[in-house]
Every structure is written in structure tokens, then in C-alpha cells.
Amino acid sequence: MPTYRKFIFVCNGSDCKKSGCKNLQSEIKELIKSEDHKGKFKIIKTKCMDFCKSAPVVVINNEVIKKADLTDLKKKML
Ligand code: FES
Numbered sequence: 655m656p657t658y659r660k661f662i663f664v665c666n667g668s669d670c671k672k673s674g675c676k677n678l679q680s681e682i683k684e685l686i687k688s689e690d691h692k693g694k695f696k697i698i699k700t701k702c703m704d705f706c707k708s709a710p711v712v713v714i715n716n717e718v719i720k721k722a723d724l725t726d727l728k729k730k731m732l
Pocket residue numbers: 665666667668669670671701702703704705706709710711
């Protein structure tokens with residue numbers, strides 16, 4: 655089993671789905687396939703994390719990213 659450096663938790667609750675979490679998740683998947691990130695990250699889909707008003711919500715490095723977008727996440731993945 656690969657050893658991941660970080661886990662990326664992507665909320666898949668209903669409000670986050672309405673706010674584009676599926677697209678965001680696809681973008682993250684593409685990003686972590688790149689040479690810089692290959693094998694270092696694992697995406698975990700979660701249920702609602704109770705930050706629905708700030709959807710889409712992602713947790714990385716134990717930090718809750720509200721209204722997450724790929725630009726925010728790239729900074730956190732360094
Ligand atoms: S649906 Fe994502 S935080 Fe509630």
C-alpha cells in the first residue's frame with residue numbers, strides 16, 4: 655500500500671454537491687496525478703462536515719478550507 659503524505663477530505667454532502675464539489679474533486683484528482691504530487695496525496699470523500707454555508711468544503715493538513723477552490727488548495731499542497 656502506498657504511503658501518502660497527506661489526505662485531502664472533500665465533502666460530498668448535498669450543499670457541497672450543489673456548490674460544485676464534484677468538479678473540484680475532479681480537478682484535485684488531475685492535480686495529484688502530476689509529477690510534483692504523484693503518490694503523495696489521497697482524496698477521501700466525506701459526508702457533510704457541518705460547514706454547509708461555506709460550501710464547497712475541503713480539509714487538508716487538518717485545516718478546514720471553506721468555499722474551496724483549486725487555487726486555495728494548490729497553496730496548501732506545497
Ligand atoms: S454539505 Fe458539505 S459541509 Fe455540509
